Amino acid sequence: MTVPLTFEALVAEAAAASVEGWDFSWFEGRATEQRPSWGYARAMGERLARAAAALDIQTGGGEVLASAPKLPPVMVATEGWPSNLAKATTLRQPRGAVVVAASEDAPLPFADGAFDLVTSRHPVSTHWAETARVLRPGGTYFSQQVGPASVFELVEHFLGPQPEEVRNARHPDRARAAAESAGLDVVGLRAERLRVEFLDIGAVVHFLRKVIWMVPGFTVDRYRPQLRSLHERIETEGPFVAHSTRFLIEARKPRP
Template sequence: MTRTFDHLVAEAESVSVAGWDFSWLDGRATEQRPSWGYQRLMSERLAQASAALDIQTGGGEVLAGAPKLPPLMVATEAWPPNVEKATQLLHPLGAVVVVDPDEPPLPFGDEAFDLVVSRHPVTVWWDEIARVLRPGGTYLSQQVGPASVFELVEYFLGPQPQEARRARHPDDARTAAEAAGLEITDLRSESLRTEFFDIGAVIYFLRKVVWMVPGFTVAHHRDRLGELHDRIEAEGPFVARTTRFLIEARKPARKPARKPPRGPAREPAREPA
């Protein structure tokens, strides 16, 4: 039975968007996953770490999926609803959640962690990541790439300038990481198919991922939402391309101090005859 536009809108407006769990979209939207498997890679790194930091953990859902956490596990988050959810989820696992405004400096001392991870960070403060990493430590992150889901963005905002379409490019991430003194060990990117099967899925997505269409509200965009609803009903799912890239960087190990060169052996001074 086809649900009306008003019913779909009311449903999508009423559901909570706290946390970083997108299970409400099951059956209503699909997103192709990157081939590298961030959850698996993160879990492998965490299992071998002694002290780790998850930056911008959201509701803690991704971190909580790791089978084994290191002896010292810290996560940061800025948005109060996410802080509460992450605390409830991660504290029983032995992880500490720290409120952080996502602005430098990170509230940790120099060389505090041998692993820093982050999935889909909104901002990346490379100098701070380099500072809190121990020599030989690793940063692993899956990030949103350039012009991700811009078919949807431009449907509501119109054509975007080239600088907006190129923002969050993996080449820029490489340059910034290297400028902070990190060595890139892995950098991969993919363009992935995303489908929205009803207008409720679109509304929920834009309410949750607030930076896609800044200031999005159903009231302000109701006409365009109605047109998109009619289009999906007539033509099928709205298709967009999601871009993702994986970046792994290493802080160079500290070189051992060089010993001063030894001079030629000297004969002991002789007493005068």
């Protein structure tokens, strides 16, 4: 019979685990997340196969892009985190893709109208004017994004109740308005609320270390009381349930 790990052991294990790249395999058997019905990676791959020149913004470690069966003749990706940049370069270079260092809030280092497809999965933020600028007329922006109040059951356990402007900061209606203000036509917009389960406190620690914007400044020492109370809740009641929100947006640059 396996003896369950203690709070201190679970926390120490998660605190020592690597959080580089955008690989979530560490969570296997420790957390689950329902996936959106639209299948972003498959849909992105279909669009990449038809493109002549494509850009993947905030590519992370390049894992999602690596899943595409066929890349266009010109394939470029941007990433701002040095560790992710190195991993993405290793994954992409053998297939002829170029990975460029660029922070999420900086202008895109590409010419006007350079791409007929721009993609992005879970961008920290979307620079709509720059996205529209680098698209060719008739080109498409295709992105899966984090929606409003995503996993806020967990966030508010650590930070307390959040104001409505924070809870709705990533609302898909705001994305539509921003895309249209940049001169793009929104041709598709879908949203879903999805179940997330954390089976032990180690999964919570790893998640908050990896997705650093959920609880800014998170450290085990800073939030030890909240971690311990959540551990006791999981031990007593079972998995901690939260809900992620995702939306899929497709926008097109009009032809003259």
